[in-house]
Amino acid sequence: MNAVPCSPPEAGTRLQALADWVAEVAALTRPDAIHWCDGSDAEYDALLSQLQADGTLIPLNPDTHPGCWLHRSDPDDVARVEHLTFVCTRDAEDAGPNNHWMAPDAAHRKMDALFEGCMRGRTLYVVPYCMGPIDSPLARCGVEITDSPYVVANMRLMTRMGAPALRRIEREGSFVRGLHSLGELDPDRRFIMHFPEELSIQSYGSGYGGNALLGKKCHALRIASWQAREEGWLAEHMLIVGIENPQGETHYIAAAFPSACGKTNLAMLVPPATYLEAGWKVWTVGDDICWMRPGTDGRLWAINPEAGYFGVAPGTSAKSNPNALAMIQRDTIYTNVALTGDGQPWWEGLDDRVPAFDWQGRPYDPANGPAAHPNARFTVSARQCPSWSPRAEDPQGVPISAIVFGGRRATTMPLVFEARDWAHGVLVGATMASETTAAATGQVGVVRRDPMAMKPFCGYHFGDYFAHWLSFDVPGAKLPKIFHVNWFRKDADGHFLWPGFGENLRVLEWIVGRVTGHAAAETSPLGLLPVIDSIQMPASVQLETERASILGYEPELWDADRAEAGRSLATYRPRLPQDFETALRAVPES
Ligand code: GDP
Ligand code: PGA
Ligand code: MN
Numbered sequence: 071m072n073a074v075p076c077s078p079p080e081a082g083t084r085l086q087a088l089a090d091w092v093a094e095v096a097a098l099t100r101p102d103a104i105h106w107c108d109g110s111d112a113e114y115d116a117l118l119s120q121l122q123a124d125g126t127l128i129p130l131n132p133d134t135h136p137g138c139w140l141h142r143s144d145p146d147d148v149a150r151v152e153h154l155t156f157v158c159t160r161d162a163e164d165a166g167p168n169n170h171w172m173a174p175d176a177a178h179r180k181m182d183a184l185f186e187g188c189m190r191g192r193t194l195y196v197v198p199y200c201m202g203p204i205d206s207p208l209a210r211c212g213v214e215i216t217d218s219p220y221v222v223a224n225m226r227l228m229t230r231m232g233a234p235a236l237r238r239i240e241r242e243g244s245f246v247r248g249l250h251s252l253g254e255l256d257p258d259r260r261f262i263m264h265f266p267e268e269l270s271i272q273s274y275g276s277g278y279g280g281n282a283l284l285g286k287k288c289h290a291l292r293i294a295s296w297q298a299r300e301e302g303w304l305a306e307h308m309l310i311v312g313i314e315n316p317q318g319e320t321h322y323i324a325a326a327f328p329s330a331c332g333k334t335n336l337a338m339l340v341p342p343a344t345y346l347e348a349g350w351k352v353w354t355v356g357d358d359i360c361w362m363r364p365g366t367d368g369r370l371w372a373i374n375p376e377a378g379y380f381g382v383a384p385g386t387s388a389k390s391n392p393n394a395l396a397m398i399q400r401d402t403i404y405t406n407v408a409l410t411g412d413g414q415p416w417w418e419g420l421d422d423r424v425p426a427f428d429w430q431g432r433p434y435d436p437a438n439g440p441a442a443h444p445n446a447r448f449t450v451s452a453r454q455c456p457s458w459s460p461r462a463e464d465p466q467g468v469p470i471s472a473i474v475f476g477g478r479r480a481t482t483m484p485l486v487f488e489a490r491d492w493a494h495g496v497l498v499g500a501t502m503a504s505e506t507t508a509a510a511t512g513q514v515g516v517v518r519r520d521p522m523a524m525k526p527f528c529g530y531h532f533g534d535y536f537a538h539w540l541s542f543d544v545p546g547a548k549l550p551k552i553f554h555v556n557w558f559r560k561d562a563d564g565h566f567l568w569p570g571f572g573e574n575l576r577v578l579e580w581i582v583g584r585v586t587g588h589a590a591a592e593t594s595p596l597g598l599l600p601v602i603d604s605i606q607m608p609a610s611v612q613l614e615t616e617r618a619s620i621l622g623y624e625p626e627l628w629d630a631d632r633a634e635a636g637r638s639l640a641t642y643r644p645r646l647p648q649d650f651e652t653a654l655r656a657v658p659e660s
């Protein structure tokens with residue numbers, strides 16, 4: 071151990087458990103140097119210079135995009151790898167059929183063999199981070215050890231990283247341990263392992279955000295969901311957005327959509343012109359992860375554990391998401407976007423310019439497919455968002471008025487409906503489905519069940535997870551109303567029926583109206599549907615028939631969907647809650 075130089079030499083920690091763990095990892099991985107990250111500007115600048123020097127980051131046009139960089143990943147390392155992601159619990163049953171499982175001993179042996187000597191010639195970075203406002207009782211800390219300075223730079227944008235986090239860790243004495251190495255970036259030697267009982271994560275062979283920035287999916291969802299169940303809170307794949315009406319009242323909505331199904335866009339929505347004129351405002355608290363806990367007032371209070379956004383670039387434009395576009399003009403790390411001739415980032419849907427180079431750096435040729443990778447991303451500090459909420463740093467979080475579930479469904483699901491009560495809402499979330507996207511490797515566009523948008527992220531058995539959700543319905547609880555939305559319904563020609571993006575505020579207005587008792591609804595087999603004219607339709611949707619096909623449902627498709635949803639739920643027996651069994655018996659056969 072003593073052979074490993076420590077730089078800077080004065081760094082380290084007075085927390086013995088952390089010092090011991092770093093020493094143990096260094097003995098296994100054999101780095102040339104150890105760097106304890108303090109999170110300072112000087113450290114970040116030095117990292118960026120180093121990444122530029124070794125070609126990991128390419129500077130973008132400084133006139134149009136000051137402080138912006140392009141990273142081109144290995145072409146085989148562009149998304150999350152669900153088939154290589156494991157939850158390693160002592161009892162296989164606890165991981166549930168929703169996760170890949172490996173016995174902890176076997177997983178440790180496999181990972182130790184991969185990590186053995188893997189940091190030779192590299193620097194080991196110790197990255198202390200805090201998920202959530204640094205002084206929040208809802209926040210939780212972790213330490214990521216990584217040999218990727220690109221990961222360190224991204225962690226600085228995405229989390230509260232450095233000295234303040236280390237001080238909190240030293241005070242609390244406990245932290246989630248995340249060990250990451252790029253390895254050889256070989257897809258056959260790539261594993262993302264979670265040990266919830268040990269509060270630890272081991273990730274090898276990928277530099278992609280969801281696999282490598284361990285504070286995000288690995289800690290804040292898979293490990294945190296486990297802790298949340300033990301401690302009585304919820305760690306969810308949800309955006310948090312504040313809707314301020316012309317009277318100045320703000321309602322906070324948490325919404326779970328699967329990856330690449332519209333969370334970032336909804337979180338930073340710009341209201342349609344008529345709404346802006348009337349005085350509506352939208353405030354962004356979070357765009358991907360929400361930690362919620364019942365307060366003493368019975369309401370659910372939520373924080374965004376992240377400090378930055380790791381957003382999908384394709385489709386982001388001045389029209390679809392002007393806030394996001396403004397936010398990523400400076401100090402942003404782009405991954406796998408295309409380039410214009412003058413060094414600006416470009417992707418499909420941005421504008422009608424023709425790029426010069428594709429995401430792999432080849433001269434652009436449409437024969438090679440899209441110029442930007444469909445899962446090209448930007449990483450940026452949350453504070454750069456023009457709609458960044460003044461409440462986003464509130465250590466107590468924000469009270470949630472409504473929970474929204476949704477997915478990409480070309481058919482079957484109407485624009486919006488409301489669940490009858492909490493238990494029905496939990497069932498609606500548990501049976502949601504969505505077409506797969508480029509955010510994970512595998513086939514795109516296949517409808518799969520994705521309960522609460524947590525299929526890739528719940529760190530334990532879905533049956534137990536549904537029961538945990540149901541357990542919040544206790545006397546005195548003032549729970550949010552639950553809704554389901556679908557922005558992605560298509561007509562017979564394959565065009566989206568609903569204009570989406572900023573126009574989605576019309577639906578949020580109805581949702582808030584339901585919460586305050588100002589919007590009308592009628593019962594249906596789905597739940598409560600908006601009565602005609604209770605949602606202000608955009609100018610592009612004025613025909614009665616169009617409205618009906620957006621807002622209505624087709625009984626045959628709905629029954630078939632429920633039958634399929636029931637079969638999917640049945641796979642979580644025998645841990646399926648009794649309430650669900652009762653609901654399943656009521657589902658028509660199909
Ligand atoms: P996230 O991964 O859940 O945060 O999803 P994003 O907000 O990044 O959106 C993913 C993709 O869906 C992008 O290409 C968006 O342009 C597109 N998208 C987002 N919201 C809408 C919408 O309301 N309608 C349509 N048609 N597309 C949307
Ligand atoms: P997303 O985040 O939900 O914004 O796509 C990344 C992911 O879920 O992989
Ligand atoms: Mn996500």
Ligand code: MN
Nearest residue numbers: 333334381382
């Ligand atoms: Mn997003």
